[in-house]
Amino acid sequence: MASSDTWRHGFLETNGVRLHYVTQGQGPLMLFLHGFPEFWYSWRHQLTEFAADYTCVALDLRGYNESDKPAGVEAYRLEVLIEDVAGAIRALGFERCTLVGHDWGGAIAWALAYAHPQRLDALITLNIPHPAKFAAGLRTPQQLMRSWYIALFQLPLLPELLLQGADYWLIEQIFWGMAVRKAAFSEADLQAYKTAAAQPSALTAMVNYYRALPLSTGLMQTWPTLEVPTLLIWGEDDAALGKELTVGTEDYVRDFHLRYIPRCSHWVQQEQPELVNTYMREFLTL
Numbered sequence: 001m002a003s004s005d006t007w008r009h010g011f012l013e014t015n016g017v018r019l020h021y022v023t024q025g026q027g028p029l030m031l032f033l034h035g036f037p038e039f040w041y042s043w044r045h046q047l048t049e050f051a052a053d054y055t056c057v058a059l060d061l062r063g064y065n066e067s068d069k070p071a072g073v074e075a076y077r078l079e080v081l082i083e084d085v086a087g088a089i090r091a092l093g094f095e096r097c098t099l100v101g102h103d104w105g106g107a108i109a110w111a112l113a114y115a116h117p118q119r120l121d122a123l124i125t126l127n128i129p130h131p132a133k134f135a136a137g138l139r140t141p142q143q144l145m146r147s148w149y150i151a152l153f154q155l156p157l158l159p160e161l162l163l164q165g166a167d168y169w170l171i172e173q174i175f176w177g178m179a180v181r182k183a184a185f186s187e188a189d190l191q192a193y194k195t196a197a198a199q200p201s202a203l204t205a206m207v208n209y210y211r212a213l214p215l216s217t218g219l220m221q222t223w224p225t226l227e228v229p230t231l232l233i234w235g236e237d238d239a240a241l242g243k244e245l246t247v248g249t250e251d252y253v254r255d256f257h258l259r260y261i262p263r264c265s266h267w268v269q270q271e272q273p274e275l276v277n278t279y280m281r282e283f284l285t286l
Helices: 040-050 078-091 104-115 131-137 141-146 148-153 158-177 187-197 202-211 273-284
Strands: 008-014 017-024 029-033 055-059 097-102 120-126 230-235 256-261
Touching: 008 078, 017 040, 017 078, 029 040, 029 078, 029 104, 040 055, 040 097, 040 187, 040 273, 055 078, 078 104, 097 104, 104 120, 104 131, 120 273, 141 148, 148 158, 148 202, 158 187, 158 202, 187 202, 230 273, 256 273
Parallel strands: 029 055, 029 097, 097 120, 120 230, 230 256
Antiparallel strands: 008 017, 017 055
């Protein structure tokens, strides 16, 4: 597992939960939100890169790793997750941030940009489409086939049994099996993800994000133009989300930038960290 002597661990209180985070650097806040089945460690390559210019903070979202794991599916509704992050910005001593999100963290980031645009200087999402584009994609056969796991993860008990079985073999395969550049994940990296998933109650909490989807009432039916400057970075060989979901995003965001990375999977910031960091920095210096 990669480590840095300059990473500092801490906890903050927000929205009734205690969240663990790792931070590095000084300056304006750059807040990182991971996806499933990850934790703060997914941003190891970005924390060090941007610490020279930002206070970089990578959260463990509620339910993950060392953060609180409230019981019950309703505790993982999207509306709740949005307020976790909005409160985390203030708990860290800031009013605004550059928000960076991947996968589920990206979904929360998109939603927060609409709910609390005054909290964001900029939005960067990685391999997660605008929610309107994802909703439209789920009405197509090709994306429905890609998203079969969403229905699986909404079942009781079975997802936890599958994820835990054979020493968390499925957790390993979700990373290593999907990756194009498999060398991006060392044995120590994969073990770190397994260890995080093995925390008490973590698997159920992680899967509850999917189970809570039908309960989330804050999903808009119409989407006004987003005024927050936004960068979308997309690994083109994502097995879970089709590249076509990016097309037309500019219709929803006034200041929109899109960067594709070929021969790269869903785990874009881990497989191609140098390129991701370059695109992020170019966008932030416009």
